[in-house]
Amino acid sequence: xxxxxxxxxxxxxxxxxxxxxxxxxxxxxxxxxxxxxxxxxxxxxxxxxxxxxxxxxxxxxxxxxxxxxxxxxxxxxxxxxxxxxxxxxxxxxxxxxxxxx
Amino acid sequence: xxxxxxxxxxxxxxxxxxxxxxxxxxxxxxxxxxxxxxxxxxxxxxxxxxxxxxxxxxxxxxxxxxxxxxxxxxxxxxxxxxxxxxxxxxxxxxxxxxxxxxxxxxxxxxxxxxxxxxxxxxxxxxxxxxxxxxxxxxxxxxxxxxxxxxxxxxxxxxxxxxxxxxxxxxxxxxxxxxxxxxxxxxxxxxxxxxxxxxxxxxxxxxxxxxxxxxxxxxxxxxxxxxxxxxxxxxxxxxxxxxxxxxxxxxxxxxxxxxxxxxxxxxxxxxxxxxxxxxxxxxxxxxxxxxxxxxxxxxxxxxxxxxxxxxxxxxxxxxxxxxxxxxxxxxxxxxxxxxxxxxxxxxxxxxxxxxxxxxxxxxxxxxxxxxxxxxxxxxxxxxxxxxxxxxxxxxxxxxxxxxxxxxxxxxxxxxxxxxxxxxxxxxxxxxxxxxxxxxxxxxxxxxxxxxxxxxxxxxxxxxxxxxxxxxxxxxxxxxxxxxxxxxxxxxxxxxxxxxxxxxxxxxxxxxxxxxxxxxxxxxxxxxxxxxxxxxxxxxxxxxxxxxxxxxxxxxxxxxxxxxxxxxxxxxxxxxxxxxxxxxxxxxxxxxxxxxxxxxxxxxxxxxxxxxxxxxxxxxxxxxxxxxxxxxxxxxxxxxxxxxxxxxxxxxxxxxxxxxxxxxxxxxxx
Numbered sequence: 001x002x003x004x005x006x007x008x009x010x011x012x013x014x015x016x017x018x019x020x021x022x023x024x025x026x027x028x029x030x031x032x033x034x035x036x037x038x039x040x041x042x043x044x045x046x047x048x049x050x051x052x053x054x055x056x057x058x059x060x061x062x063x064x065x066x067x068x069x070x071x072x073x074x075x076x077x078x079x080x081x082x083x084x085x086x087x088x089x090x091x092x093x094x095x096x097x098x099x100x101x
Numbered sequence: 102x103x104x105x106x107x108x109x110x111x112x113x114x115x116x117x118x119x120x121x122x123x124x125x126x127x128x129x130x131x132x133x134x135x136x137x138x139x140x141x142x143x144x145x146x147x148x149x150x151x152x153x154x155x156x157x158x159x160x161x162x163x164x165x166x167x168x169x170x171x172x173x174x175x176x177x178x179x180x181x182x183x184x185x186x187x188x189x190x191x192x193x194x195x196x197x198x199x200x201x202x203x204x205x206x207x208x209x210x211x212x213x214x215x216x217x218x219x220x221x222x223x224x225x226x227x228x229x230x231x232x233x234x235x236x237x238x239x240x241x242x243x244x245x246x247x248x249x250x251x252x253x254x255x256x257x258x259x260x261x262x263x264x265x266x267x268x269x270x271x272x273x274x275x276x277x278x279x280x281x282x283x284x285x286x287x288x289x290x291x292x293x294x295x296x297x298x299x300x301x302x303x304x305x306x307x308x309x310x311x312x313x314x315x316x317x318x319x320x321x322x323x324x325x326x327x328x329x330x331x332x333x334x335x336x337x338x339x340x341x342x343x344x345x346x347x348x349x350x351x352x353x354x355x356x357x358x359x360x361x362x363x364x365x366x367x368x369x370x371x372x373x374x375x376x377x378x379x380x381x382x383x384x385x386x387x388x389x390x391x392x393x394x395x396x397x398x399x400x401x402x403x404x405x406x407x408x409x410x411x412x413x414x415x416x417x418x419x420x421x422x423x424x425x426x427x428x429x430x431x432x433x434x435x436x437x438x439x440x441x442x443x444x445x446x447x448x449x450x451x452x453x454x455x456x457x458x459x460x461x462x463x464x465x466x467x468x469x470x471x472x473x474x475x476x477x478x479x480x481x482x483x484x485x486x487x488x489x490x491x492x493x494x495x496x497x498x499x500x501x502x503x504x505x506x507x508x509x510x511x512x513x514x515x516x517x518x519x520x521x522x523x524x525x526x527x528x529x530x531x532x533x534x535x536x537x538x539x540x541x542x543x544x545x546x547x548x549x550x551x552x553x554x555x556x557x558x559x560x561x562x563x564x565x566x567x568x569x570x571x572x573x574x575x576x577x578x579x580x581x582x583x584x585x586x587x588x589x590x591x592x593x594x595x596x597x598x599x600x601x602x603x604x605x606x607x608x609x610x611x612x613x614x615x616x617x618x619x620x621x622x623x624x625x626x627x628x629x630x631x632x633x634x635x636x637x638x639x640x641x642x643x644x645x646x647x648x649x650x651x652x653x654x655x656x657x658x659x660x661x662x663x664x665x666x667x668x669x670x671x672x673x674x675x676x677x678x679x680x681x682x683x684x685x686x687x688x689x690x691x692x693x694x695x696x697x698x699x700x701x702x703x704x705x706x707x708x709x710x711x712x713x714x715x716x717x718x719x720x721x722x723x724x725x726x727x728x729x730x731x732x733x734x735x736x737x738x739x740x741x742x743x744x745x746x747x748x749x750x751x752x753x754x755x756x757x758x759x760x761x762x763x764x765x766x767x768x769x
Contacts, residue, residue, distance in 0.1 A: 023675050024639050052664060054671045055736040082664060089742050090735060 001025070003049075004032055011041035011072070018049035021057035030060050034067070041072035048078030058090050065096055075099065112376065116369050120361065127357040135350030142342045150313060150333055155298045157241055158317035158329045164233055165248070165319060165329075168226060172321045173208035177223045178259060179252045188259065189224040196221035203229065231260050238262025244312060244334040247278040250327040251291065256282050259327060281305050281332055286316045291325055294318075302335075310336040393424040396455060399462070401432055412505040413440065414626040416596035418604050421619045427454025427496075428565050428619035429462045438506050441469045444517065444623050445498045446565040448539075457494045461486065461540065465500065475500040475513040476550035479540060483515075483548065486541040495541035499563050506630050506644075507651040508555040513548050515540050518566055521588060525558020529588040531581060532561075556655065557629030562588060562599065567618035574613040583610075596624040631694070637678050637687040637708065645674055645691060649704055652693050656702050657767040665743040666702070669760050672736035673706055673715070673747075681710025681756065701745065701761040708756050714749045715758065716741075 002025035003018040015033055019025070037043070043064070061076070068074040075097045079087070084100045087093055165171055178188040196218030198206070203226060211222050238246050239262075247261035261278045283301045290299055298317045305312040314332045318325045400419055417430045427447030435441050443465060447454040464485055468478035479500060486496070499517040503510045516539030523529045538546045555561075569579050587606045588599060600622055607620060633648040635641035649670055653663050677689050690707040697703050715737045741747055746761040 022642065022671055024642055052667065054668055054675075055739055056671075056675070058735070082661065086668070086739065089739060 002029060004029065006036060008036075011039060012044065013037070013040040013042070014044045014046060016046045016049070020052040021050060021060070022052065022054045023056035026054075026056040026060045029057075030063065033064065037067060037071065040068075043068050043072070043074040045074065045076045046078050047076055047080070047083060050080065050083055053083050053086050055090070058087065058092060061092070061096055073097070112369070112372050116365055116372075120365050123361045123365075124358055127361065128354055131350050131353040131357065134353060135346045138349055139342055139346035142345065143339065146338055146342065147313065147335070150335070150338075151300065151315070154243070154313075154315045154331050154333055155317070157237070157243075157246075158298060158315055158331050161234075161237060161246070161248075161329045161331075162317055162319055165230065165327075167204045168230075169204060170206055170208040170211055170222075170226075171319075172326055173211065174223065174226050175250060175259075175326045177219070178227060179250055179257065181223070182257065183252065189227045190220070191224060198222045198225060200225060234260045234262040235264070236262075239264060244332040245278050245281060246329075246331045248327050248329055249278075249282060249287070251287065251325070256284070256287060258282075277306070278330070281312075281314065282330065283314060283316075286314070287328060290316055290318045290328055294320065294323060294325065296320055305332060310334060311339050312336075389424040392452075392455065393421070396421070396425050396459070399459065400430065411632070412628055412630040413503075414596045414628070415440075415442070415624065416600040417621075417623040418600045419619070419621045420616065421450075421455075422567070422616045423451045425452060425455035426450060426619035427458045428567065428621035429458050430563075430621050430623040431462055431466060432623065432625070433466065435469055435472075435502065438504060440503050440505060441466075441475075442501045442503065442561075442563070442623060442625055443498065444563040444565060444621060445496050446517065446567070446619070446621070447496045448494055450619065453492065453494065457486075457492075457496065457541075461496050461498070465498070469502065474550055475502050475511050476548045479513050479515055479537075479548040480546075483540045483546055484544045487544040490541050493541075495539040497539045497565075501561075503555060503625075503627065505627075506633060506648050508557070508559075508627055508629055508655075509651075510553045510555050511550045512553060513537065513550045515546075515548060518564060518569070520561050520563040521585060522562075523560045523588070523592060525556065525560075526593075529560075529562065529585055529592060531585065554655075555627040555629075557627065560596075560599075560624065560626040562603075562622065562624045564603075564622040565619065567616075567620040568603070568607055568622060571611065571617055572614075573611050579607065579610055596626050599624045631692060633691045635674075635689050635691060636685075637682050637689050637710075638685065639675075639678055641678075641689075642671065642674060645689075646670065648691065649693060652695065653702055653764075656695050656764055658702060658762075658764045659766070662762065662764055666704075666762055669740040669743040669747075669762070670704065672740040673758055673760060676715050676736055677706060677708045677710065677756075680713065681708045697761065699763070700767050701763050703759060703761045705757060705759040707758075709754060710756060712751045713756060714751075716747055716749045 001019045002021060003016075005016040005018070007014045007016075013036055015036075017029070021029060045061075045064075065074055077099045079098055079100045081100065084093075084098065087096065087098055092098070168174060181190075182188050196215055198218060198221050203222070206222065211219055214222075234246060234248070243262070245261065248259040249256050250259050251257070256279065258278045283305065286299045286301050296318060298315050301314045301316070303312065304310060305314055311334075312332050313335055314330055317329045317331075319327050319329065397419075400417070415432050417432065419426070419428055419430060421428065427450055429443070429445050431441065431443040433441055443462075445458065445461060445465075447458045447461070449457075461482065464482040465478055468481050469475070473481065479498060495516075497516040497518075499512075499514055499520060501510055501512040512534075514534065514536045516536055519531045519533050521529045522532045534551060535549075537548050540546075564584070569581055569584055572578050583606075584603065587603050591598060591602050594602070603622055604620075629652075630648075631652070633645065635645050646667055650663050650667060653666050658666060674689065677687075681687055681689075687708060687710060692705045692707070694703040694705070718734045718737060737747075740760065744760045744762045746759075748759045748761075750757050
């Protein structure tokens with residue numbers, strides 16, 4: 001289950017994810033967030049309530065990062081330890097801007 | 102013992118025959134009685150005729166013996182007859198006689214007179230007496246009335262009553278009268294010299310009729326002067342009496358026959374009613390047996406119907422008190438992963454309870470098959486039952502739906518007996534929890550289910566109060582304790598054996614009484630499901646996770662460990678979804694093993710896709726440019742990190758991938 005919320009403040013989009021990001025919810029996430037990226041210079045993805053992530057989720061963030069590299073920048077904030085460990089295992093902690101909780 | 106009842110046809114024949122016999126008997130009785138009646142009537146009539154005629158004769162006798170000189174006259178007439186051939190002569194009657202008092206003239210007086218006076222006297226007396234006879238004849242209308250004297254042994258008719266008074270001496274009646282004389286009667290009179298009347302009966306003149314003749318003598322000094330004979334024709338009277346008797350006979354017969362018919366009709370009716378009743382009873386019995394069979398067919402035979410027995414073992418038993426009963430049990434698969442269990446007891450017994458029971462059973466099954474929970478089902482069914490329940494019937498229900506994959510049980514109790522449960526390797530104990538009201542009492546009842554988890558090896562035993570509440574001949578109740586003890590005596594047996602053990606014990610306990618209430622029991626043992634077959638598609642992931650993680654939790658995995666298992670499962674399963682099959686129809690068989698001797702939680706994935714060993718893919722290069730990482734390797738890499746072991750083999754045409762994870766604090 002994945003709940004998605006967003007707030008826009010000028011060119012900053014703050015995107016809140018709550019629940020689990022697996023291969024099933026990842027495609028919903030991608031469709032939703034990519035539709036909101038027009039004119040976004042700063043993308044903040046709040047993962048405070050994200051409990052779980054799998055390789056599908058990691059791939060989604062890679063895609064996002066690639067896109068935001070063209071527009072501005074992306075930060076992942078409030079990442080829980082368990083989720084952070086997955087990012088780390090995958091070697092993404094350098095490639096992505098991740099701020100753990 | 103059954104009384105031999107004749108068929109309708111035999112009955113009819115029998116009755117007709119008896120009718121005939123009775124008719125013949127009545128005919129005979131009637132004939133005899135009418136013959137008797139006839140003879141009695143005839144006797145009476147003849148008595149009357151006799152009395153009247155005797156009186157008439159006596160009257161005639163008296164009127165003749167009134168003449169003081171009667172004996173003298175008789176002699177004179179008969180002498181005249183002998184000498185002249187005539188009784189009297191008108192020409193000779195020239196003398197004079199005082200006619201005012203002929204009867205007083207004595208023989209001496211007349212003897213003292215002249216011959217011509219004697220002639221005159223003789224003639225006048227004869228005329229008078231002859232006239233008297235005529236008058237008597239006309240007045241009384243006998244067949245004949247005459248006076249006979251015997252002269253020289255030959256009967257001679259002196260007078261004869263006649264309508265015509267012309268030449269009396271030569272009147273045909275005189276001759277006829279003579280013909281009618283019965284000599285034996287005269288002989289009787291002459292020999293007995295009794296003044297009594299002598300009678301003769303028969304066809305006296307040979308004309309074929311029936312007559313009766315009365316002979317009354319006139320005696321004088323011990324000799325018979327003459328005999329008055331009166332003949333009566335009985336013919337007409339006899340005919341009338343015969344006709345009468347016949348009429349009586351016919352009426353008798355008809356009335357008696359009508360009575361017979363009435364009695365027979367009544368008996369026939371009664372017999373017919375008896376036959377109809379017997380036939381009706383047989384028909385009802387046959388219908389009841391069919392109803393009982395229909396009911397019994399409705400009860401599921403788990404051994405036959407529920408083929409998936411890997412996850413569970415179920416057995417039921419039901420015995421109605423009458424042909425049809427008010428209890429039921431039901432067990433059926435709602436879908437591939439859920440089984441429904443129900444036990445119910447309708448208030449009352451017999452046909453009304455049976456109908457109510459069938460209705461309830463069908464409604465509950467319908468609701469569950471539509472996907473409603475047990476509580477929702479009972480709410481809906483309760484509303485329907487209370488809507489049209491003028492009889493005020495109600496039904497207690499125990500209803501559960503078990504998720505065979507997870508062992509989760511959703512249970513509702515509507516006023517039903519607490520069931521017994523047994524944890525694997527434990528003892529059977531009563532499980533007490535909240536009871537709602539029975540169904541059918543009020544639509545206001547709100548049913549709520551409550552969740553329990555069945556672990557591998559857990560069992561439940563549900564029953565109706567026909568088992569525990571009834572008393573045997575010694576007025577002992579079977580009771581809950583005894584039931585529990587029986588179950589515990591064969592605690593680990595399979596469901597069928599447990600049910601049989603209780604059934605046998607109940608039968609033994611109630612051996613000497615008639616079963617009063619319906620007896621029902623259902624036993625369900627859960628083995629857990631350690632296998633799951635999923636379609637190789639992303640939308641199976643949720644069920645796959647549910648299946649595996651619930652077992653992991655039961656196994657004792659912590660939240661963290663479960664998350665790690667989850668990730669590993671997703672990556673392995675996801676790999677198969679993405680690459681194993683070309684089309685969308687492939688399946689993945691998942692098996693869990695919690696009995697690994699090393700205490701590891703183990704999950705095996707089997708697919709029939711192209712042989713591929715994901716473990717052979719090397720670890721992704723972490724330091725290379727992430728944008729070009731080998732996609733496939735990441736997933737398996739993560740899975741390996743999350744588990745202690747991932748092993749691959751290709752066996753029996755299938756890719757077999759097993760992941761193992763040691764759990765820190767396993768639960769036994």
